[in-house]
Amino acid sequence: xxxxxxxxxxxxxxxxxxxxxxxxxxxxxxxxxxxxxxxxxxxxxxxxxxxxxxxxxxxxxxxxxxxxxxxxxxxxxxxxxxxxxxxxxxxxxxxxxxxxxxxxxxxxxxxxxxxxxxxxxxxxxxxxxxxxxxxxxxxxxxxxxxxxxxxxxxxxxxxxxxxxxxxxxxxxxxxxxxxxxxxxxxxxxxxxxxxxxxxxxxxxxxxxxxxxxxxxxxxxxxxxxxxxxxxxxxxxxxxxxxxxxxxxxxxxxxxxxxxxxxxxxxxxxxxxxxxxxxxxxxxxxxxxxxxxxxxxxxxxxxxxxxxxxxxxxxxxxxxxxxxxxxxxxxxxxxxxxxxxxxxxxxxxx
Ligand code: AMP
Ligand code: MG
Numbered sequence: 269x270x271x272x273x274x275x276x277x278x279x280x281x282x283x284x285x286x287x288x289x290x291x292x293x294x295x296x297x298x299x300x301x302x303x304x305x306x307x308x309x310x311x312x313x314x315x316x317x318x319x320x321x322x323x324x325x326x327x328x329x330x331x332x333x334x335x336x337x338x339x340x341x342x343x344x345x346x347x348x349x350x351x352x353x354x355x356x357x358x359x360x361x362x363x364x365x366x367x368x369x370x371x372x373x374x375x376x377x378x379x380x381x382x383x384x385x386x387x388x389x390x391x392x393x394x395x396x397x398x399x400x401x402x403x404x405x406x407x408x409x410x411x412x413x414x415x416x417x418x419x420x421x422x423x424x425x426x427x428x429x430x431x432x433x434x435x436x437x438x439x440x441x442x443x444x445x446x447x448x449x450x451x452x453x454x455x456x457x458x459x460x461x462x463x464x465x466x467x468x469x470x471x472x473x474x475x476x477x478x479x480x481x482x483x484x485x486x487x488x489x490x491x492x493x494x495x496x497x498x499x500x501x502x503x504x505x506x507x508x509x510x511x512x513x514x515x516x517x518x519x520x521x522x523x524x525x526x527x528x529x530x531x532x533x534x535x536x537x538x539x540x541x542x543x544x545x546x547x548x549x550x551x552x553x554x555x556x557x558x559x560x561x562x563x564x565x566x567x568x569x570x571x572x573x574x575x576x577x578x579x580x581x582x583x584x585x586x587x588x589x590x591x592x593x594x595x596x597x598x599x600x601x602x603x604x605x606x607x608x609x610x611x612x613x614x615x616x617x
Pocket of ligand 2: 410411
């Protein structure tokens with residue numbers, strides 16, 4: 269199958285109608301959102317959903333998020349909207365947040381991996397919302413990458429992973445946030461964050477007296493409530509060690525680990541902040557931005573994780589961030605990308 273990239277500049281409306289027709293026909297369309305690029309299909313058509321799993325090589329128990337263009341469209345997905353979800357909608361939607369709510373029978377089990385709940389999100393991206401409106405149905409869309417790989421934040425990275433597997437990619441430029449939506453379970457009495465994202469715990473605490481984080485996210489031995497969070501994810505091709513700790517200890521920790529790896533004859537790629545890469549001066553380095561600008565680091569994170577894939581490195585050393593604010597989402601993705609291969613960067617270690 270030939271994969272066509274439709275650039276959303278001139279004649280965007282015509283191209284959107286072509287893409288919406290593909291969705292109506294049960295085909296797949298990759299499209300931009302403010303978080304990452306999504307791989308979309310008619311969310312009420314189980315045959316179309318099956319194509320998403322096949323194109324990505326996604327495990328069938330990993331449910332899909334349904335994307336809507338308006339609160340009105342919620343009625344196609346659920347007839348029991350929890351009050352908590354309404355409050356989240358009022359405060360943050362459209363935006364990078366997904367609410368887990370009870371599902372209607374019309375939502376196929378294929379979409380929810382057999383669960384009685386479904387994830388729903390209203391993206392803050394005009395192309396995405398217009399595509400949903402023109403298609404007339406909620407659009408099921410996971411990230412538009414091969415399963416296990418870093419999520420795509422540009423049309424070009426979607427093409428790298430899915431060329432030949434899908435008919436259309438809508439190119440709307442780079443994604444704003446670069447990490448997937450915050451997922452909040454709205455089916456209990458207290459909101460529980462199942463996946464951290466750009467809408468932070470601190471932001472949710474401004475509207476709810478208590479907000480919990482799924483214990484499985486902090487590496488506790490429980491099974492994550494978002495089935496997808498149990499898989500290795502976001503992984504670069506080379507093995508990666510994550511250095512975690514206070515930013516003032518990072519340079520010393522990198523210097524030490526780098527020399528250990530070099531002694532072992534390994535060719536090393538560094539993924540680190542401006543502050544560290546500038547002083548370390550290692551030839552294979554990716555500067556992911558300043559530790560003082562976590563939003564920049566989030567937006568560039570998946571580029572960083574893909575950067576070394578075509579370079580001759582044996583091992584990657586990556587710098588962690590604080591776990592405050594959007595740092596919780598960055599660290600969640602880095603921990604997963606490293607397969608929990610984490611070193612603490614203490615002073616004098
Ligand atoms: P992706 O679209 O690739 O970002 O993955 C969607 C994420 O949402 C996965 O981690 C899923 O496990 C999670 N998810 C989707 N639906 C549900 C649900 N009904 N309950 C819990 N987690 C869900
Ligand atoms: Mg994904």
